[in-house]
Amino acid sequence: MKKLYCLLMLLPFLSCRSDSEVLLNSHWKWGESYRLWDGIDFKEGKIAEGYSIENDTVYKDGEVKAVIDSLWYRYDHYMVQIRSTEGEKGLYFEK
DSSP: OHHHHHHHHHHHHHTOOOHHHHHHTSEEEEEEESOSOSEEEGGGTBSSTTEEEETTEEEETTEEEEEEEEEEEETTEEEEEEEETTSOEEEEEEO
8 A cells, every 4th residue: 555655646756747858859839929930840950941959049050049938838738938139039839
């Protein structure tokens, strides 16, 4: 009985994903405001021709274009907010 109790207490922690896992294993669709591209797939490391991603920074032809600001879960999907070098913010939704 004690083992079952311990297992049930640990179960919620075993099913959680880290932010980087969510970013890498999801496809992101543009939602509103600042837009890099219609869809982003971070796992491939590329958004479109000339774009690349390293850590939380998006580059175009080697020049910084945007930074990943935040990632959160809302109702039944994740959302990610990016911020351009000019300060514009944009939202992408997990598809």
